[in-house]
Amino acid sequence: MEALTKAEEKIMQILWDLKRGVVRDIIEKMPDPKPPYNTVSSLIRILEKKEFVGYKAYGKTHEYFPKISKMAYRKFTFTNFLTNYFEGSPENVLSFMVKEKKLSQDDIQKIVEMLNKDTANDNPPANAN
Known part of the structure; x- marks a missing residue:
């Protein structure tokens, strides 16, 4: 396991609370000003590569979930x-x-x-x- 950046940790905190969610669910839980969709999506992909996050695909939509408690x-x-x-x-x-x-x-x-x-x-x- 490796340490998360502050931005990655914010995403994980939200995912731990949500249990599962699409990028828009995560953005909705973030404080204003909300980051751009692409920024959050990129962070999720980084968390995926670090094996903190998994996903289930529904066509082009991905539902993300924490792999690390x-x-x-x-x-x-x-x-x-x-x-x-x-x-x-x-x-x-x-x-x-x-x-x-x-x-x-x-x-x-x-x-x-x-x-x-x-x-x-x-x-x-x-x-x-």
Whole structure:
């Protein structure tokens, strides 16, 4: 998998929401000013070559659909982000967010609760027989 350009990612975000659609459906979901039909069509063909998008042909009309899930791309993007900017360390990400005041005390408490819950699920209590 490879990283998408901003324009390609915008198209994918729309396709992930739509599930399926023709070029006009995609353009309709884009903010004003809407890009030209040919621009969106060209981006779709690039996404097709990158194997992010598939299609079903109905005569001359093509209905496009995502071949890569949003979650799969999210994981790929986050892994790259973590590796390239934080030496692969989630601790470095959290430290950065705390230092930049992007996490409130409430956010930190929710993270601790989430971690405690996940740890409890990983280590269920032993049965007392």
